[in-house]
Structure formats: C-alpha cells, structure tokens
Amino acid sequence: MSARKFFGRILPATETARVPTRSSRRRFLQHTLGAAGAATLALPSHAADNAAQGDPSILKPQPHRIGLGQPVATFGYGQPSQWEKNLQRRQSPGLTRVTQSSVAFTPLQGSFGILTPNGLHFERHHQGWWDIDPSQHRLMVMGLVKQARVYTMDDLMRLPSVSRIHFIECGANTGMEWGNVAVPSVQYTHGMLSCCEFTGVRLSTLLDLSGFHKKTARFVLAEGGDGSGLSRSISIEQALDDVIVAWAMNGEMLRPENGYPLRLVVPGAQGVSWVKWLRRLEVGDQRWDQREEVLHYVDLMPDGMHRQYTQIQEAKSVITSPSGGQTLLDHGFYNVTGLAWSGRGRVKRVDVSVDGGRNWRTARLETPILSKALTRFNIDWQWNGQPAILQSRVIDETGYVQPTIGQLRAVRGTRSIYHNNMIQSWKVAENGEVSNVQVG
Ligand SMILES: Nc1nc2c(c(=O)[nH]1)N[C@H]1C(S)=C(S)[C@@H](COP(=O)(O)O)O[C@H]1N2
Numbered sequence: 001m002s003a004r005k006f007f008g009r010i011l012p013a014t015e016t017a018r019v020p021t022r023s024s025r026r027r028f029l030q031h032t033l034g035a036a037g038a039a040t041l042a043l044p045s046h047a048a049d050n051a052a053q054g055d056p057s058i059l060k061p062q063p064h065r066i067g068l069g070q071p072v073a074t075f076g077y078g079q080p081s082q083w084e085k086n087l088q089r090r091q092s093p094g095l096t097r098v099t100q101s102s103v104a105f106t107p108l109q110g111s112f113g114i115l116t117p118n119g120l121h122f123e124r125h126h127q128g129w130w131d132i133d134p135s136q137h138r139l140m141v142m143g144l145v146k147q148a149r150v151y152t153m154d155d156l157m158r159l160p161s162v163s164r165i166h167f168i169e170c171g172a173n174t175g176m177e178w179g180n181v182a183v184p185s186v187q188y189t190h191g192m193l194s195c196c197e198f199t200g201v202r203l204s205t206l207l208d209l210s211g212f213h214k215k216t217a218r219f220v221l222a223e224g225g226d227g228s229g230l231s232r233s234i235s236i237e238q239a240l241d242d243v244i245v246a247w248a249m250n251g252e253m254l255r256p257e258n259g260y261p262l263r264l265v266v267p268g269a270q271g272v273s274w275v276k277w278l279r280r281l282e283v284g285d286q287r288w289d290q291r292e293e294v295l296h297y298v299d300l301m302p303d304g305m306h307r308q309y310t311q312i313q314e315a316k317s318v319i320t321s322p323s324g325g326q327t328l329l330d331h332g333f334y335n336v337t338g339l340a341w342s343g344r345g346r347v348k349r350v351d352v353s354v355d356g357g358r359n360w361r362t363a364r365l366e367t368p369i370l371s372k373a374l375t376r377f378n379i380d381w382q383w384n385g386q387p388a389i390l391q392s393r394v395i396d397e398t399g400y401v402q403p404t405i406g407q408l409r410a411v412r413g414t415r416s417i418y419h420n421n422m423i424q425s426w427k428v429a430e431n432g433e434v435s436n437v438q439v440g
C-alpha cells in the first residue's frame with residue numbers, strides 16, 4: 001500500500017464519539033470546515049498536514065513524557081480510558097417503558113474483532129436483574145433421571161469444564177425493522193448481539209451424572225431464578241450436543257446482568273433459551289410449552305398463523321462501519337468492516353455490495369472462524385463521492401444465503417417481531433451522511 005494512499009476519515013455518530021478535548025475539537029473543526037472550506041476533500045492526510053504545520057501534539061512537552069505516571073493497582077479492577085466513556089450499551093428510545101423488562105444494546109459500531117467486552121454485553125431482562133450470592137445458589141437436576149441432584153456452585157465448578165466462543169443473539173434483534181426503517185444506527189438495529197468465550201460444564205456431563213433415561217428423554221427444561229420464571233425446553237439432541245452450563249464469560253465470572261452465577265449457553269439458539277440465573281434442569285418426554293415458547297418468541301406468518309418453536313438463529317451479517325449515524329468526511333479509501341454469524345455452524349463467505357445489491361465482491365474473513373461465533377470481515381472500498389448503498393450478505397457452511405428484506409417478507413410478511421435476518425442496507429449520501437434504508 002503506497003504511503004500516499006488516502007485514508008478517508010469517519011465522523012462517528014455523536015453519542016458514541018470519542019470524548020474530545022477542547023483543543024482537539026478545535027483542530028477537528030479546522031480540518032473539516034477550515035480554510036479550505038468545501039475543498040475539505042482535497043486535504044492531504046492528517047499526519048502529513050500536521051507535520052507541515054508543526055504539530056503541537058508532537059512538539060509540545062506533554063506531561064506524560066516528562067512527569068511520573070500513576071501507580072500500579074490504582075484501580076483494583078481496571079476501567080476503560082476516560083476518552084472512551086461514550087462507548088456505552090444503550091436503550092433504544094421508546095422501546096419499552098419499564099426498564100426492568102427492556103434491552104440495552106451493544107455498541108457494535110465501536111467494537112473490534114469478534115469478542116464483546118463483558119461491560120458492553122447486551123442485556124435483556126424480563127423482570128430485572130439480580131446479583132445473586134453464589135454461596136446460596138443451587139442447581140437442581142431432576143425429572144427422568146435415576147438420581148436427581150442438587151449442585152452448589154462449588155460442586156459444579158469442580159466438574160470437568162470446557163471453554164467455547166459463541167455468539168448470543170436475541171430472537172428480537174432487528175425486530176423493529178420488519179415493517180420499515182425504525183432506528184438509526186447499528187447499535188439499535190443489531191445490538192442485541194454479543195460474542196464471548198464461555199466456560200462451564202457441558203450439559204451432557206450433568207445429564208450423564210444423573211443417569212437420565214436415554215429411551216424416554218426428549219426435552220430438557222431450563223428454568224431461571226428471577227421473578228419472570230423464564231423457562232424454555234431444549235431438545236435432548238441439542239442438550240447432548242454443545243450446550244454448556246456456564247459460570248464464566250471472557251475469563252471472569254459471569255456479570256450479574258448476564259446471569260451470575262450460572263447461565264445456560266445454547267450455541268446457535270436464540271437468546272431466550274440462554275436461561276440466566278439458572279436454578280433448575282428437568283428431563284422430560286415432551287415439550288413443556290411454557291409461556292416463553294408458545295406465546296412469545298413465535299413468528300406471525302402472512303396467513304395469520306403463528307409459527308412456534310423457532311430455535312436456531314439463521315445466518316446473518318451486518319456492516320458495522322461505515323454504518324448508520326456516521327459521516328464520511330473524505331472521498332477515498334475506506335475499510336468496510338462488519339460481523340457475520342450463523343446458528344448452524346461456520347461462516348463460509350461474506351459478499352459486500354456498494355451499489356444496493358447489483359454487484360458483489362467477496363470480503364476477507366478474519367480468523368478465527370468458529371462455529372456459532374461471530375466472524376469479522378473486512379473489504380477495501382474507494383468512495384468516489386457518489387451516493388452508495390452498502391450491504392453485506394453471508395453464506396454459511398450449510399449453503400444458506402442471507403435473504404434480502406424482500407425475500408424475507410415474501411415468506412414471513414411484515415407483522416413479525418422475531419427472527420429478522422435480512423440483508424442490512426446503509427445509504428451513503430453525497431454529503432457523506434450514512435443512514436439506515438431498506439433496499440431489495
Ligand atoms: N432467567 C432469565 N433468563 C433469560 C432472560 C430473563 O429475562 N430471565 N432473558 C432471555 C432473553 S430474551 C435473552 S435475549 C437473553 C439475554 O441475555 P443477556 O442479558 O446476557 O444478553 O437472556 C435470556 N435469558
């Protein structure tokens with residue numbers, strides 16, 4: 001890549017912008033609106049420009065170069081930089097009016113790689129969250145088993161454990177977009193999505209230890225310890241496959257908001273099956289048909305019938321930058337980046353279009369490419385200043401192709417809430433503003 005190659009600048013959506021100092025804000029305004037006025041686009045790169053003017057960020061004797069820094073263990077538990085404090089999980093304006101039964105969305109536009117920091121993991125609670133004393137927490141394993149058991153956290157954490165990286169996506173992610181464009185940024189269109197390394201004991205280990213009845217067992221009921229009594233039936237096939245009874249995420253104990261001290265991890269399944277504050281597992285010979293599986297998390301089809309028991313999150317992808325709410329400040333090179341995932345396995349390929357789906361180029365997939373985990377993709381793009389529509393389309397290892405909104409509506413209608421895995425479109429206007437649109 002030649003040193004003269006021009007890298008376009010992106011103005012972040014205001015609510016997630018890096019916290020600016022007074023002087024950096026002044027310099028930024030000079031750059032964007034400065035002497036060159038509308039000819040901003042012709043400015044040389046930041047670095048070259050600053051060097052020519054004698055950049056004070058280089059020349060001034062900065063305190064951090066001449067003073068004594070802060071001591072070790074200033075914070076017993078480290079915090080993000082003060083400059084990053086606008087990167088927050090947030091509630092979508094006007095979603096639910098009861099904050100205990102709501103959602104806080106992960107700021108995907110400010111995330112790197114595939115892992116979600118624990119403090120930015122999305123939150124979805126039906127009746128608020130709790131910080132449960134682990135010494136008082138119990139897990140019951142019962143039903144069609146030879147030996148019903150009660151485990152303490154200590155009991156569980158002595159068992160053989162596994163660590164696996166998986167995404168979790170709420171079935172309602174992108175649910176506000178069924179009828180039309182509803183929210184401005186990727187945080188709210190796709191932010192009920194996170195990806196962590198989870199550590200715990202395999203559910204199959206617990207079932208084996210209880211001697212479950214292999215001939216009659218069909219489902220396992222998982223019940224949460226919060227007031228919503230949230231409970232879901234998991235098929236015995238999936239229970240024995242890759243489900244984990246987890247106590248840790250990203251190398252530390254679960255956060256209270258995410259189910260501390262114990263949650264179910266059901267790779268590929270919609271978030272509601274990942275029962276938090278897990279207190280009971282019951283083996284049975286049929287589904288329990290609990291409230292959260294027959295009344296909620298169902299799909300209203302065009303013929304007026306509800307489709308029940310959708311469990312797996314189909315393949316989906318989204319460009320996280322450039323994305324809604326951002327502004328492209330220059331013509332020239334942009335690294336288009338995003339995330340792709342499939343509840344059925346690995347991501348095989350991601351294609352990117354900059355013209356609303358007429359032409360597609362194959363993006364680079366960054367490693368690791370893991371089953372039922374987020375996969376990062378990148379692709380080069382030269383923006384020539386013309387209006388553009390950016391889209392990404394994933395194909396997973398089963399050959400499934402992510403549908404357009406038109407294809408999805410043809411089958412599902414427009415009155416659904418859940419399981420919207422449409423191709424997302426971001427429109428780049430001539431003035432560089434990026435907005436959420438629906439195309440195709
Ligand atoms: N006990 C319990 N488990 C629960 C919920 C809940 O409200 N109570 N919400 C479910 C839903 S709908 C989702 S999408 C995920 C969200 O997990 P998170 O808050 O860790 O992101 O948890 C699921 N597990």
Ligand SMILES: [Mo]
Nearest residue numbers: 170171271272
């Ligand atoms: Mo959910």
